[in-house]
Amino acid sequence: MADVTARATGHPLAGRASFLLSQLGAYSAHEFAKRLAPLGMRPGHFGLLMHLSRGEGQSQQRLADAMGIHRNVMVGLVDELEDRGLIERRRHPADRRAHAIHLTGTAHDLLGRAQRVADEHEAELLAGIGEDDRTYLIALLQHLAEHTGLPSGVHPGLNDNPLSTTSRRC
Amino acid sequence: MADVTARATGHPLAGRASFLLSQLGAYSAHEFAKRLAPLGMRPGHFGLLMHLSRGEGQSQQRLADAMGIHRNVMVGLVDELEDRGLIERRRHPADRRAHAIHLTGTAHDLLGRAQRVADEHEAELLAGIGEDDRTYLIALLQHLAEHTGLPSGVHPGLNDNPLSTTSRRC
DNA sequence: AGTGATTGTCATCTAAGATGACAATAAGCT
């Protein structure tokens, strides 16, 4: 296992979890985006499709909240996915302001491929450590995510901070 | 400890290390930038000062390599820090193309304050887990960072990918 | 009916990253 004191790595910040998380997080997001690009998708698209596969018919606001992004951003995501015919905006049965977002048939196909990409990405990222350590790492990260109050979120940057619901000035 | 299977969190991606890293990494970087803002610094400035405090007189290219950023970006970092009188460009003793970057007296003062900010940030980020887990988490992250070939890096986004030295086309 | 919040949308502003070009200088080869 690596030297925790980190003076050995030569980098003055390599011993800080905050720094390592920033680095690895940026790398992970960047790398995942690159892997997803051939499918014509960005991480946000993937996240949205994943959320929809768990429950269709939600409003854009609800989806945005669940993903931890601003509803303004959701408009673009839905636009792009709708243009590709992967989802559709239907009339919301209970609220005429809102749209009910639904998956189309072709979406499941693409989602499957994207999930395989995500699995590959995950596997390569964790290739260096053993099974037990993976499990423990994920548990630790989940714990941190909960404690910091991070929303479910998507890969893209945080809107402003955790708990951003509708909007949120500093 | 959190549920590793993650089906319980409600988020379809909460069980993936890649996703958690992206989320937490973005949060950490964002939060750190916000804490650093009152000092008039960005994470890159902090990283540069930290690197310089370990060895002055290096060329911009060398510093950029060590930090994992492109030399074009380094120009801006050095410009801003030089304008504030924290560092200075001297003539490189061995290469007339290059500059030798040195810290000024006022820099140490600010660096100290920035380090305290970084310590606070680190402490709050890890507030949810115990001492042993922190140590283990950092070790795991360091291992991942080494395995993925990440350079020393700074908080800002990766230039293109790990191993970016001078430049690097896809 | 009226008041204030919420939803989806659009326009805009800013910051960040990537890319390509360039002069000055270095390093190596013949």
Added chain:
DNA sequence: AGCTTATTGTCATCTTAGATGACAATCACT
């Protein structure tokens, strides 16, 4: 010495991503 190639710092530009504010339509509450 001369020639060629690589490197350093710099600048300009292009593309994104993110944040912010505004707005009409609709809802919820009184």
